[in-house]
Every structure is written in C-alpha cells, then in structure tokens.
Amino acid sequence: MTKYEKLVPPSKGEKVTVKDGKWNIPDNPIVCWVEGDGIGPEISKVMIKIVDAAVEKAYNGKRKFEWFEIFAGDKARELYNPEVTDEELKALSPDEQRMTYLPDDTLQVVRDYHLAIKGPCTTPIGKGFSSINVGIRKSLGLFVCLRPVWHIKGVPAPVKDPDAIDMVIFRENIEDIYAGIEGYPGTKRTQKLIDFLRTEWNVPADSDSLRSSAGISVKPMSPENTKRLVRKAIQYAIDHKKRVVTLCHKGNIMKATEGQFRNWGYEVAIDEFRNQIVTEKELNDKYGGDREKAYADGKILVNDRIMDAMFQQVLLRPREYEVVALPNLNGDYLSDQLAAQVGGLGFAPGANLSNDIFFAEATHGTAPKHAGKNRINPGSITLSACLLLEHMGWNEASEMIKTAVSRAVESKNVTYDIARQLKPTVKPISTSAFGEEIIKNL
Ligand code: NAD
Numbered sequence: 001m002t003k004y005e006k007l008v009p010p011s012k013g014e015k016v017t018v019k020d021g022k023w024n025i026p027d028n029p030i031v032c033w034v035e036g037d038g039i040g041p042e043i044s045k046v047m048i049k050i051v052d053a054a055v056e057k058a059y060n061g062k063r064k065f066e067w068f069e070i071f072a073g074d075k076a077r078e079l080y081n082p083e084v085t086d087e088e089l090k091a092l093s094p095d096e097q098r099m100t101y102l103p104d105d106t107l108q109v110v111r112d113y114h115l116a117i118k119g120p121c122t123t124p125i126g127k128g129f130s131s132i133n134v135g136i137r138k139s140l141g142l143f144v145c146l147r148p149v150w151h152i153k154g155v156p157a158p159v160k161d162p163d164a165i166d167m168v169i170f171r172e173n174i175e176d177i178y179a180g181i182e183g184y185p186g187t188k189r190t191q192k193l194i195d196f197l198r199t200e201w202n203v204p205a206d207s208d209s210l211r212s213s214a215g216i217s218v219k220p221m222s223p224e225n226t227k228r229l230v231r232k233a234i235q236y237a238i239d240h241k242k243r244v245v246t247l248c249h250k251g252n253i254m255k256a257t258e259g260q261f262r263n264w265g266y267e268v269a270i271d272e273f274r275n276q277i278v279t280e281k282e283l284n285d286k287y288g289g290d291r292e293k294a295y296a297d298g299k300i301l302v303n304d305r306i307m308d309a310m311f312q313q314v315l316l317r318p319r320e321y322e323v324v325a326l327p328n329l330n331g332d333y334l335s336d337q338l339a340a341q342v343g344g345l346g347f348a349p350g351a352n353l354s355n356d357i358f359f360a361e362a363t364h365g366t367a368p369k370h371a372g373k374n375r376i377n378p379g380s381i382t383l384s385a386c387l388l389l390e391h392m393g394w395n396e397a398s399e400m401i402k403t404a405v406s407r408a409v410e411s412k413n414v415t416y417d418i419a420r421q422l423k424p425t426v427k428p429i430s431t432s433a434f435g436e437e438i439i440k441n442l
Contacts, residue, residue, distance in 0.1 A: 004105045006079060009113075013066025016114045018356040023114075025392045027063045032109055036119020037073040038366025043378040044119045046435035050378075050401060051385045053439045058397040068113065070106045072132050073121035077101050098135045107139050110357060117360040117388055119381060122368075133361070134180070137173050142352035142359055143225060144232050145171040146387065147335040152402075154409035155343035156421035162342045164318040168242070169338070170233040171331025172226065173352060176257075177219040178328045185215035221257040221327060226264040232353075233325040234273050234300065242322040243295045245269075245277075247304040248330055261327050262304050269302040277302045307334075314338060339363070346417045347405070349383035351391075358391045360384040374430045377415040379405060382438070404441035413437045 014026035035044045048067060055063050071079055080103045089097060101121070110116045123131040136142065147169040151162035159165075183190030193216055197203045203210045230247065237245050247266070251259030269277050278286065278294050280303040287293040291301055305313060307330050314321060314337070326334060339348035350363040362381035370376045382401065389398035409418065412426045419428035429437065 004109060005103070007068075007070060007105050007109055009109075010066045010068050013064075013068075015112070018114055021355055023392075025394075027059075028066055029115060029392070030066045030068050030113050031388070032068045032070045032113050032116035034070055034072045034106070034116070034118035034121070035075060036362070036366065037075075037122040038120065038368045038371040039376045040073070040119030040121070040362075040366060042372070042374055042376060042431045043362060043381045046378040046431055047117070047381045047385050049435055050382055050404075050438050050442075051389070051397070054397040054400045054404075054442050055389075055394065057442050058394070058400050063394070063397075068109065070109050070116070072102050072106055072118065072136070074101075076103055076106065080105075098132070102132050102135045102139070107136070110140060110359065114356055115358055115388060115392070117381070117385055118362070120362050120364060120366045122366050134178070136359065137352050140352075140357055140359070141174070141354050142357060143173050143228055144353045145169075145173045145331060145335075146351045146353060147171065147331075147339075147363065148349060148387065149335065149338040149342055151342040152347055152409055153406050154412075155347060155418060156423070157341060157343040159315065159341050161318075165314070165338060165342050167314070167318070167321050167338060168236065168240075168323050169331060169335045170229055170236070170323065170325045171335060172229045172326065172328045174328070175220050175222060175225050176328035177217050178332075179218065179220055181218035181220070183216045185213055190214070190216055219254070219257055221261055223260070223264045223267075226261050226327075227268040230265040230268045230325050231272060233323050234269060234277065234302070237300050237323045238273075238276060242300070244291070244301040244303065244321065245323045245325060246310070246321055247302070248307050248310045248324060248326040248334065249304065250307045250330070251304075252306055258307075258327060258330075265304065265325060266302065273300075276300055280304070310334065311337065314341070335363075343421075344417065345380060346377035346415070347379040347383060349380060349387050351384060351387045353391075358388060360388040374432055375416050375428065376431050377417050378431050378435055379415075382435075400442050401438070404438045407441040408434065408437040411437070411441075 010030055013028045013030040016029045017024045035041050077100050081100045084100055089100060121132040150166045183193055194212060197210060198205050233245050247262050249258040249261045251262045266279060278299040278301055283289060283294055283301060294301055339345050345364040348363045351358060351360040361384055364380055367376060386398040386401050413429050415434050416428035419426045
C-alpha cells in the first residue's frame with residue numbers, strides 16, 4: 001500500500017532522513033526526479049546516465065542512486081488530469097490551475113524523500129497562472145535559491161578574466177516583489193488599495209507616483225525570511241571555507257524593505273556568528289581595513305553593497321566576492337548576469353532548499369523550439385546534480401563530473417550553443433553525444 005495517489009516508490013533503495021537538521025544519507029538513497037517539459041526529457045536522461053556512471057566509478061559500485069520519477073508540468077497534467085480541457089483549465093482558480101500541473105502527490109513525495117532534481121517546466125499561459133517553479137518553492141517552503149557561479153575552462157565568455165568569478169549566490173526565494181501579491185490596473189481591488197493608500201497613508205491624490213490607472217505589486221520583506229537566508233549563507237561560508245559574505249540591497253531607496261534586509265542581515269551575523277565574523281565597520285576599526293589580516297585571523301568578512309554598485313563590482317573586482325546574499329528580485333538579476341559573465345545559462349547550476357529539502361534544478365527554461373532535436377546543452381542540469389551530490393557529501397562523484405565536463409569542453413566536443421561561440425567555430429555534437437563525451441572523461 002502506498003499513501004500516494006498514483007506514485008509507487010521504488011522497491012529498492014533507502015529513504016534519506018533528516019532529523020534536527022542532520023541529514024542521514026544511505027549508500028543507496030532514493031532520489032526523486034522530474035523529467036520536465038520541452039527539452040527536459042533529453043537533458044534529464046543524459047544527466048541520470050552521467051550521475052549513475054560517476055557514482056559507480058567514484059565508489060566502486062558501493063553507492064548507487066535509486067531514481068524515483070515524480071511528475072510536474074505537462075506529464076503531470078496527462079497523468080493526473082487528462083480529462084481537463086484547455087477551456088476548463090482557464091476557468092479554474094490560479095491554485096487549481098497550478099495543481100493540474102503540480103499534483104499534491106509530487107509535493108508529498110519530495111517532503112518524504114528530501115532529495116530531488118528537476119528539468120525545466122513550462123509555465124502555461126493562463127490568466128493568473130503562477131509558474132510551477134514558484135508553486136514548488138512556495139508549497140515546499142524552499143526559502144533559498146542557491147546558484148554557484150564559476151567558469152568552466154574552455155567555455156567562451158564575454159569578459160576578459162572569467163576565471164576571477166567564483167561566487168555562490170543565496171537568493172531569497174519566497175517573498176519580496178515576487179510574492180505574487182498583485183493588482184492589475186483598472187480593477188476594483190486595485191482601486192480599493194489606491195484609495196486606501198490615499199486616505200490612510202496620505203499619498204496625495206494628484207501624485208504622479210500613484211496614479212489611479214496604475215497596477216500594483218506589493219513588496220513584503222520580513223526579518224524571518226531574511227535571517228534564515230543570511231544564516232544559511234554564513235553557515236555555507238563557514239562550512240566551505242569562504243572568506244566573505246556580501247549582503248546586497250537597495251536600502252538607500254527602499255528603506256523599509258531592502259534597508260531592513262541589510263540591518264537584519266548584520267543582526268543575524270552578529271547575534272549568531274559573533275566569533276566567526278567581522279563586519280566591514282569592524283574591519284576598519286580592528287584591522288585597519290586590511291581584509292587579508294582579518295582572513296588570516298580566521299574571520300569571515302560580512303559586508304554589504306548597494307545593488308547597482310554590485311553589478312559594477314562583479315565586473316570590475318570579482319575576486320573580492322565569494323558568498324552573496326540577496327533579496328528575491330536582486331538575486332534573480334545578479335545570478336543571470338553572473339552566469340552570462342562565465343559564458344551563459346547552458347552551464348549554470350541551481351538548487352532550491354529549506355532545512356530538510358534539497359531540490360536541484362536546471363536554471364534555464366524549456367527552450368521549446370529545440371525540444372526533441374537532441375541538440376541542447378545538458379550542462380546546467382548535470383552541474384545541478386553535482387550540487388545535490390555535494391549536499392549529500394558525495395564530493396568525489398561531483399568533482400569527477402565537473403572535471404569531466406571541463407575536459408569535454410576543452411576538447412571542443414560541445415553542443416551547438418558553445419560550438420558557435422568558439423573561435424573558430426566547431427561542428428557541434430548532440431545532447432546525447434555530449435553526455436557520452438562526459439562519461440568517457442570521468
Ligand atoms: P528558455 O531558457 O527556455 O530559452 C531561451 C533560449 O535560451 C532558448 O531558445 C535557447 O536558445 C537557449 N537555451 C536555453 N536552455 C539551453 C540549453 N540547455 N542549451 C542551449 N541553449 C539553451 O527561456 P524562455 O524561452 O524564456 O522560456 C521557455 C519556457 O520555459 C516558458 O514556458 C518558461 O515559463 C519556462 N521556464 C521554465 C524555467 C524552469 O522550469 N526552471 C525557467 C525559465 C523558463
């Protein structure tokens with residue numbers, strides 16, 4: 001008997017457990033995977049082959065993933081709601097629309113099994129449909145979006161020194177302007193809010209900044225969400241021997257939200273990591289502003305940067321930044337810019353996490369025009385699997401894959417997106433052939 005509506009757990013393998021923040025990883029863990037839409041099937045299959053080969057090789061067959069397929073996106077709709085027509089779907093509430101593509105079964109399995117990886121999922125265009133990804137993050141409380149960015153040797157990059165970039169982004173994943181609290185222009189509910197702001201918050205009625213014709217997105221930011229994010233970022237810096245954690249914000253303008261992000265970030269640093277950190281102010285007072293002296297003293301520097309300046313900093317002085325904690329919107333922008341600096345989204349890994357779930361994912365979309373053509377780059381989901389392996393403490397297998405990806409790229413046996421950027425350009429190989437190339441190089 002299974003407690004799930006349509007899913008049957010694999011008969012082999014053991015459950016990962018998490019107790020009081022401690023992860024217990026058996027040698028044959030059950031790991032959930034979502035194939036994804038569009039190019040999802042192609043890249044997910046290649047990723048699984050590579051992970052299986054690397055784990056087998058790294059641990060001489062003593063360790064093995066037991067894959068448990070779960071469903072989101074088009075495949076979920078086909079399996080769980082085949083009878084719902086597009087017309088009927090449009091008439092459903094946003095939540096019901098989401099459940100058509102993201103069944104409770106899927107969410108419950110991830111809660112129970114803790115580790116998962118997914119390909120990209122389409123966001124169906126329907127009024128009010130929030131994306132499947134946002135649904136997953138919110139329903140499972142995955143409050144951190146983790147995006148490490150580094151340069152893989154041989155990947156063509158638009159900046160002079162891409163190897164200077166080695167950063168790990170911690171992006172808040174649930175609140176901020178992305179919370180989905182919105183009013184479309186010209187609707188009754190938006191007008192009510194505008195009236196409220198004018199009468200209760202004293203916004204002048206003739207203000208160009210709050211016209212009656214405006215649409216409104218609300219930007220909530222809380223100490224709870226900020227602190228749990230910054231806590232994870234600092235703990236990561238400690239665990240991975242990183243030397244600096246930077247809080248990025250636009251607090252000079254949005255004082256009640258982004259300015260508080262900065263203050264709460266410092267608060268958690270000082271209240272919970274007093275002996276391990278030094279703030280930028282303390283760096284000046286105690287170490288004469290010399291960060292090398294503070295590092296030599298075993299301290300992690302916690303500093304902050306205003307967001308617009310940070311975009312310049314990562315271009316001009318990238319070596320000064322290692323772990324970066326940001327609110328949701330800032331994090332979205334910065335992680336994509338950094339990915340571009342090292343050569344694009346094709347090799348950008350990511351994961352969403354809470355204290356007891358680690359959900360890795362390809363960071364690009366479903367690229368529908370390439371679907372089924374066996375030509376797309378499986379690098380993002382493959383390197384996302386490396387994040388999963390590292391989270392499990394299976395670093396040997398992860399390192400093996402990363403090195404093999406580098407070797408494949410250096411030998412110029414690459415998919416079209418990289419091939420066309422090389423100078424001179426080379427003949428591209430297929431998604432599956434690139435996967436074989438990586439496996440050959442393990
Ligand atoms: P996209 O990332 O799917 O594609 C944009 C372009 O980037 C593609 O046409 C392709 O040229 C290139 N590209 C993307 N992935 C690549 C890869 N692995 N290798 C080589 N080139 C690659 O973005 P989009 O067109 O804006 O979105 C398409 C769909 O994907 C939408 O439905 C959107 O909602 C969804 N989406 C899903 C996710 C997710 O599930 N994580 C993320 C973003 C977009």
